Amino acid sequence: MNKPLIVNSWPHLHTKESVKRIMWLVTLSLVPTGFMGVRIFGWNSLWVIAISVSAALATELIFQLLTRRKITLGDGSAFLTGLLLAYNLPPEIPFWIPLVGSFFAIAIGKQVFGGLGQNIFNPALVGRAFLVASWPKYMTNFTRPFNYDAVTQATPLALLKEGSLEPHLSYLDLFLGYRGGCIGEVCIWALLLGAAFLLIKGYISWHTPFTYIGSVAVFTYAFGGKTGLFTGDWIFHLLTGGLILGAFFMATDYVTSPLTAKGQIIFGIGCGILTSVIRIWGGYPEGVSYSILMMNAAAPFIDRYTKNRIYGSK
Amino acid sequence: MVNLKENKHRTEHKQIESIPAPKRAYISLNQQLKKSFSPLVKAGDQVLKGQKIASIKEGIYSAIHSPISGKIFSIQDSPHQVLGKGKAIIIDNDFQEKSVATYLRTQKEIDSLDAQELRAIIRETGIVGLGGAGFPSYIKLTPPRPIHTLIINGAECEPYLTCDYRIMLEKTEEIILGIGLIARCLGAKDIYIGIEDNKPKAIEKFRSKGQGLKVKVLKSFYPQGGEKQIIKNITNNEVERGKLPFDSGVVVQNVGTALSIYEAVYLNKPLFERVMTVTGSCLVNPKNLKVCIGTPIKELIDFCGPLKENPAKIVIGGPMMGIAQNNVMTPVIKSTTGVILFNKKEAQTTDEEPCIRCAACVRECPVGLMPCMINLASIKQLWPQAKDFGALDCIECGLCSYVCPANRRLVQSIKMAKLEAIV
Numbered sequence: 001m002n003k004p005l006i007v008n009s010w011p012h013l014h015t016k017e018s019v020k021r022i023m024w025l026v027t028l029s030l031v032p033t034g035f036m037g038v039r040i041f042g043w044n045s046l047w048v049i050a051i052s053v054s055a056a057l058a059t060e061l062i063f064q065l066l067t068r069r070k071i072t073l074g075d076g077s078a079f080l081t082g083l084l085l086a087y088n089l090p091p092e093i094p095f096w097i098p099l100v101g102s103f104f105a106i107a108i109g110k111q112v113f114g115g116l117g118q119n120i121f122n123p124a125l126v127g128r129a130f131l132v133a134s135w136p137k138y139m140t141n142f143t144r145p146f147n148y149d150a151v152t153q154a155t156p157l158a159l160l161k162e163g164s165l166e167p168h169l170s171y172l173d174l175f176l177g178y179r180g181g182c183i184g185e186v187c188i189w190a191l192l193l194g195a196a197f198l199l200i201k202g203y204i205s206w207h208t209p210f211t212y213i214g215s216v217a218v219f220t221y222a223f224g225g226k227t228g229l230f231t232g233d234w235i236f237h238l239l240t241g242g243l244i245l246g247a248f249f250m251a252t253d254y255v256t257s258p259l260t261a262k263g264q265i266i267f268g269i270g271c272g273i274l275t276s277v278i279r280i281w282g283g284y285p286e287g288v289s290y291s292i293l294m295m296n297a298a299a300p301f302i303d304r305y306t307k308n309r310i311y312g313s314k
Numbered sequence: 315m316v317n318l319k320e321n322k323h324r325t326e327h328k329q330i331e332s333i334p335a336p337k338r339a340y341i342s343l344n345q346q347l348k349k350s351f352s353p354l355v356k357a358g359d360q361v362l363k364g365q366k367i368a369s370i371k372e373g374i375y376s377a378i379h380s381p382i383s384g385k386i387f388s389i390q391d392s393p394h395q396v397l398g399k400g401k402a403i404i405i406d407n408d409f410q411e412k413s414v415a416t417y418l419r420t421q422k423e424i425d426s427l428d429a430q431e432l433r434a435i436i437r438e439t440g441i442v443g444l445g446g447a448g449f450p451s452y453i454k455l456t457p458p459r460p461i462h463t464l465i466i467n468g469a470e471c472e473p474y475l476t477c478d479y480r481i482m483l484e485k486t487e488e489i490i491l492g493i494g495l496i497a498r499c500l501g502a503k504d505i506y507i508g509i510e511d512n513k514p515k516a517i518e519k520f521r522s523k524g525q526g527l528k529v530k531v532l533k534s535f536y537p538q539g540g541e542k543q544i545i546k547n548i549t550n551n552e553v554e555r556g557k558l559p560f561d562s563g564v565v566v567q568n569v570g571t572a573l574s575i576y577e578a579v580y581l582n583k584p585l586f587e588r589v590m591t592v593t594g595s596c597l598v599n600p601k602n603l604k605v606c607i608g609t610p611i612k613e614l615i616d617f618c619g620p621l622k623e624n625p626a627k628i629v630i631g632g633p634m635m636g637i638a639q640n641n642v643m644t645p646v647i648k649s650t651t652g653v654i655l656f657n658k659k660e661a662q663t664t665d666e667e668p669c670i671r672c673a674a675c676v677r678e679c680p681v682g683l684m685p686c687m688i689n690l691a692s693i694k695q696l697w698p699q700a701k702d703f704g705a706l707d708c709i710e711c712g713l714c715s716y717v718c719p720a721n722r723r724l725v726q727s728i729k730m731a732k733l734e735a736i737v
Contacts, residue, residue: 003624003626004640005625005626005627005628005638005639005640006626006627006638006661006663007627007638007639007640008627008638008663009637009638009723009725009726010631010634010635010636010637010638010712010715010725011633011634011635011712011713011715011716011725012627012629012633012634012636012638012654012656012661013318013319013473013633013634013716014664014715014716014721015716015717015718015719017674017717017719018719018720018721019667019670019719019720021719022670022672022719075667077670115668116667116668116670117668117669117670117671117720118668254670254671254672254673255670255671257671259671259673259676259684259686259687260673260676260684261677303684303687307684307703307704308676308679308682308683308684309682310555310681310682310683310704310707311542311546311552311553311555311680311681311682311707312542312552312553312554312555312556312557312681312707313554313555314554
């Protein structure tokens with residue numbers, strides 16, 4: 001016992017959980033939907049994913065080198081941002097779109113705020129919003145599923161907005177992901193598989209995603225119909241667009257969502273109402289990413305008014 | 315609340331053993347009270363086992379008694395488990411075992427004692443709370459308002475520690491008699507003993523022997539044995555913020571305290587020894603030991619040796635709230651519950667990473683705080699904000715730091731904020 005003893009403060013035990021582990025497990029939960037995206041839209045999707053992820057990692061590295069911070073590429077957070085951005089992109093886009101998008105997501109969405117944990121907005125969605133605003137033409141150019149020669153088609157939501165929805169699109173097609181859309185958002189069952197994994201493992205709680213999806217269902221059922229109140233096709237609204245991807249994987253982003261269960265419920269309902277409003281009355285066919293970004297801005301405010309009850313207080 | 319890996323298997327089946335009194339005892343004059351004790355002896359004096367050797371006169375009275383007979387070597391600075399260093403009375407053991415004249419009280423005598431006389435005995439024998447806080451028991455037994463509920467804390471929610479469990483098994487009758495004495499001091503009608511469900515044998519024993527004692531089986535999770543938690547889980551009432559259990563008519567006492575109150579009253583024995591757990595993966599023979607106050611932890615470790623590997627960290631107390639030591643000569647004080655030796659792998663320290671707001675700390679905090687937010691306020695030295703988030707309500711159980719995936723020093727920064735916010 002001659003060696004010096006380690007002296008540090010309590011507790012002297014620690015959970016096996018780490019930031020790194022959480023990030024990579026969330027990434028793992030996103031693999032099925034990416035796999036299905038590539039299957040449905042072809043190899044080009046894989047390129048989009050690869051470019052987006054590499055650009056995110058490179059941007060993170062450059063920023064950490066420039067600011068002389070610890071290099072933390074291994075923690076998986078930049079990888080996850082790149083992956084989520086790719087999942088929010090159409091499969092047929094010029095290669096520089098994911099490149100610019102990921103750069104913007106990491107540089108402006110995350111690093112300028114101070115890096116991991118400091119950003120107000122979900123970085124992947126910041127990247128996507130930037131791309132939609134800058135190059136709307138590319139961002140709304142969707143490929144027909146299983147048509148690997150890049151025949152384009154509008155998304156079901158866009159068609160709904162124009163009032164020219166193809167009637168042959170069944171709920172089953174939507175559930176299986178056989179429709180135009182972004183790489184990671186189309187295959188509902190694969191998304192639910194990943195979401196179930198995260199819920200069971202306790203990495204996300206039900207509060208945000210369930211209230212989000214629930215409020216979209218109620219709102220679109222009530223106001224989404226063309227023939228009056230309570231005639232909306234809410235199942236269609238749940239299965240199309242980026243709702244499932246957004247509700248389970250983007251709105252639940254730890255950094256940009258509220259801390260308490262109460263706060264997360266408010267956050268989810270807020271996202272749901274904003275998404276429905278944009279879809280039904282807004283200028284865009286889809287509102288998931290903007291509604292999450294808007295609620296991100298409200299998260300600190302929600303936190304302030306939804307503190308947990310402290311033991312012994314009235 | 316979290317189910318921790320308990321690691322109680324190393325010692326839970328081992329009977330309490332007595333370790334021989336040390337050659338030299340270091341009786342610390344600081345036993346975790348605000349004031350330190352004044353010695354009643356000087357270097358060169360002969361003392362007897364059980365003789366009062368130090369006391370606190372002003373403020374809260376308490377006394378320390380010699381665990382051995384021998385000669386005072388000196389009164390000088392010695393290692394201390396919390397303060398690092400503090401004055402201690404050093405006694406050289408003459409191994410004569412000469413005790414102060416004492417006698418056993420008869421049952422009749424004890425039955426005739428009133429609450430005031432009982433408290434006087436508990437006060438004079440230097441009984442303190444043995445759960446870790448070390449607060450003089452007679453104060454808790456002199457409530458300013460009527461007490462309806464007495465809770466005996468047998469939860470022992472800290473991992474590794476098994477000393478309370480062993481005394482519950484081996485000294486059941488004595489503890490029950492001690493509980494009776496406490497109840498008499500308080501006039502409490504409802505008497506509960508709370509035991510976690512990972513100690514079925516202890517539950518069984520108290521169910522079969524404790525008449526009038528309501529045995530409450532508690533779920534095993536940390537920090538079930540915290541005073542506020544056990545009150546909530548047994549009485550379904552909470553202690554109001556900023557108030558004491560007294561104020562809601564409840565008193566909580568540890569099982570070890572009940573045992574030492576029994577010994578004080580029935581055997582006329584001052585508190586100069588206690589049962590504690592010496593454990594950890596480094597030890598070949600971890601044990602539950604009956605130890606004289608003032609024994610350096612080195613002797614306890616040697617007694618449980620040989621070492622399988624060199625410890626990288628030695629903790630006094632439980633692994634969640636215990637204090638890491640830098641000196642193996644640190645002596646046992648009245649409130650020492652255990653010594654744990656961690657090997658290199660277990661003691662590995664981790665770097666702090668940025669908070670990702672995963673809210674694990676918010677979910678697990680047993681008093682409903684937002685530790686990550688207090689942490690941010692504390693780092694920026696925004697003490698009023700830290701107070702706003704409830705820093706003063708923190709019970710320092712350490713669960714937030716335990717669950718934090720970013721290894722943030724949450725409870726430490728909250729404690730900091732607590733100290734600053736009070737000033």
